Amino acid sequence: MKNLLPILTVLAAIAALWYVAVAPMNIRGALDMAERGGAEVVPAESIARFDRSVWRLMMDNPEHIAAGYALERPRLPTPGQVGAELWKTTGDMALRGRALSKRSLIYHGWITLQSTLWGFALGTVLGMAGAIAIVYSRVVDMSLMPWAIISQTIPIVALAPMIIVLSSQVGIEGRTVPKAIISAYLCYFPVLVGMVKGLRSPGAAQLDLLRTYSASGLQAFLKLRLPASMPYLFTSLKIGIAAALVGTIVGELPTGAISGLGARILIGDQFGTPLAIWAALFAAAILAGVLVTLLDVMQRVTLKRMGMQT
Amino acid sequence: MQDQTDAPVLDRSTTKPVISAKSLDLTFQTNDGPVHALSGVDLDIGKGEFVSFIGPSGCGKTTFLRCIAALEAPTGGTLTVNGMTPDEARRARAYGYVFQAAGLYPWRTIEKNIALPLEIMGYSKSEQDERIARVLDLVELSNFGKKYPWQLSGGMQQRASIARALAFDADILLMDEPFGALDEIVRDHLNEQLLDLWARTEKTIGFVTHSIPEAVYLSTKIVVMSPRPGRITDVIDSPLPKERPLDIRDTPEFLEIAHRVRDGLRAGHAYDD
Ligand SMILES: Nc1ncnc2c1ncn2[C@@H]1O[C@H](COP(=O)(O)OP(=O)(O)O)[C@@H](O)[C@H]1O
Ligand SMILES: [Mg+2]
Numbered sequence: 085m086k087n088l089l090p091i092l093t094v095l096a097a098i099a100a101l102w103y104v105a106v107a108p109m110n111i112r113g114a115l116d117m118a119e120r121g122g123a124e125v126v127p128a129e130s131i132a133r134f135d136r137s138v139w140r141l142m143m144d145n146p147e148h149i150a151a152g153y154a155l156e157r158p159r160l161p162t163p164g165q166v167g168a169e170l171w172k173t174t175g176d177m178a179l180r181g182r183a184l185s186k187r188s189l190i191y192h193g194w195i196t197l198q199s200t201l202w203g204f205a206l207g208t209v210l211g212m213a214g215a216i217a218i219v220y221s222r223v224v225d226m227s228l229m230p231w232a233i234i235s236q237t238i239p240i241v242a243l244a245p246m247i248i249v250l251s252s253q254v255g256i257e258g259r260t261v262p263k264a265i266i267s268a269y270l271c272y273f274p275v276l277v278g279m280v281k282g283l284r285s286p287g288a289a290q291l292d293l294l295r296t297y298s299a300s301g302l303q304a305f306l307k308l309r310l311p312a313s314m315p316y317l318f319t320s321l322k323i324g325i326a327a328a329l330v331g332t333i334v335g336e337l338p339t340g341a342i343s344g345l346g347a348r349i350l351i352g353d354q355f356g357t358p359l360a361i362w363a364a365l366f367a368a369a370i371l372a373g374v375l376v377t378l379l380d381v382m383q384r385v386t387l388k389r390m391g392m393q394t
Numbered sequence: 395m396q397d398q399t400d401a402p403v404l405d406r407s408t409t410k411p412v413i414s415a416k417s418l419d420l421t422f423q424t425n426d427g428p429v430h431a432l433s434g435v436d437l438d439i440g441k442g443e444f445v446s447f448i449g450p451s452g453c454g455k456t457t458f459l460r461c462i463a464a465l466e467a468p469t470g471g472t473l474t475v476n477g478m479t480p481d482e483a484r485r486a487r488a489y490g491y492v493f494q495a496a497g498l499y500p501w502r503t504i505e506k507n508i509a510l511p512l513e514i515m516g517y518s519k520s521e522q523d524e525r526i527a528r529v530l531d532l533v534e535l536s537n538f539g540k541k542y543p544w545q546l547s548g549g550m551q552q553r554a555s556i557a558r559a560l561a562f563d564a565d566i567l568l569m570d571e572p573f574g575a576l577d578e579i580v581r582d583h584l585n586e587q588l589l590d591l592w593a594r595t596e597k598t599i600g601f602v603t604h605s606i607p608e609a610v611y612l613s614t615k616i617v618v619m620s621p622r623p624g625r626i627t628d629v630i631d632s633p634l635p636k637e638r639p640l641d642i643r644d645t646p647e648f649l650e651i652a653h654r655v656r657d658g659l660r661a662g663h664a665y666d667d
Contacts, residue, residue: 390501
């Protein structure tokens, strides 16, 4: 665990920066609240404060800076506030047996996770199939690859609402399918690129050796290209699952979605509850971290079983 | 007409050659114009011979070996292997090929690497095991079957790749600078082992090398080649006995052949200037 120290150091630095940033970000809110509470603030009218920089406000009202760390609706919540909100909507609810209540992030995370996994599976299958076609056919290589690249230049936020509308037009109920499609759309690309690279990784001498055995194309694929591509595959899968999660969340943003982490972010925005947004954001980040770590463990176990040094 | 007798024919020159090239040409069409990799190559290799190919880089040694193995198609002349076309010979499993890089699969143990050609050729599991044990013994790696390639030294990896080429009983072993990447001490040891293996298995060996002592030490026949266009400038039949301790390299006979090889190589270069 010699990686732990640098990781913790970076984490501490981020948290420290974050805490410092809370003061300027929340000073206006803190002053508004103090004004309403009858305290003396400089300048006294909130209109006048609009024109002042946050730095100036902090200098003129040092006694109110601390209040910015405990606002109910902060511009920028403190890490502690986010942590508390996260706990309130996950662990705490689970302890009270309401893990799957509609107000719990466990429920929304589960909705997001389902679509992510479906999209990931679909994207991986498509990516691998595309890679095999590209490696084995020059025509496909020339015709498919440019489209695959173009597909990734279209902003997914523009595409997502269209996919949702189109899928409801053809009679698909609910959001799970269109969300999975959006996920797969983002996920297949890294898998495709990684697998093309992996399947092409055996050198000419390796392929010549198989030719001297008169090996068939299928044998060359199963015995050489596929195993040789495994390290590349896992690397791509880790990128792919993170992309799939992003895709699902984007698919939950267009109006109409009521469940999923993306919907929580949107609702938090509409109702002016920044803590809910931040908690949902962190839940998404934690989910991504868990998924990528799981794949990382699978990679280590698989490659170790295959006898490869990693 | 020669007198045919029932007695076994021991003289190699009268038996049918295993490999026979007649005015073989190979021209690669490249973007910089044609490259004459082989030009008018005539060569017969008899059964059980150990033939070395020596010459400067780019003289077509690899290309000639690849033609024999049907990895490259000649653009002129004829080439037969066991009386067949190289393609047919390959399908008849006439040869095993050893590349400069051992090219073992990192995800397979040494045993499993040797099993690779056997799996592809459809040998039964029990026959695979029996053959693996036999060739591992032949290259003195019996205790390393369960190891992965990265756990072996470079010399051991190359021995494993030789074992892999021997596993399916090909009569011909084609080796393209198999020890080129190894240091001299390891190389000496492998040369001794290879001679021993050759004596025990009676294979026909085609061996590409850059090293004059290696070529002279190993071969019954040394083929000296020169580049642009790649061609044979000298073929030397070695008078050295089959039994060759390492110190044979200090004998006058040995040095004399080495000298002739060096002259051949130099002549090839002079032609070039
Ligand atoms: N696939 C190829 N395409 C074009 N030129 C080639 C190819 N293979 C070999 N050559 C050329 O043919 C010549 C002989 O190469 P090679 O047989 O590898 O020489 P050697 O093994 O003696 O060093 C060289 O000039 C090389 O550049
Ligand atoms: Mg070569």
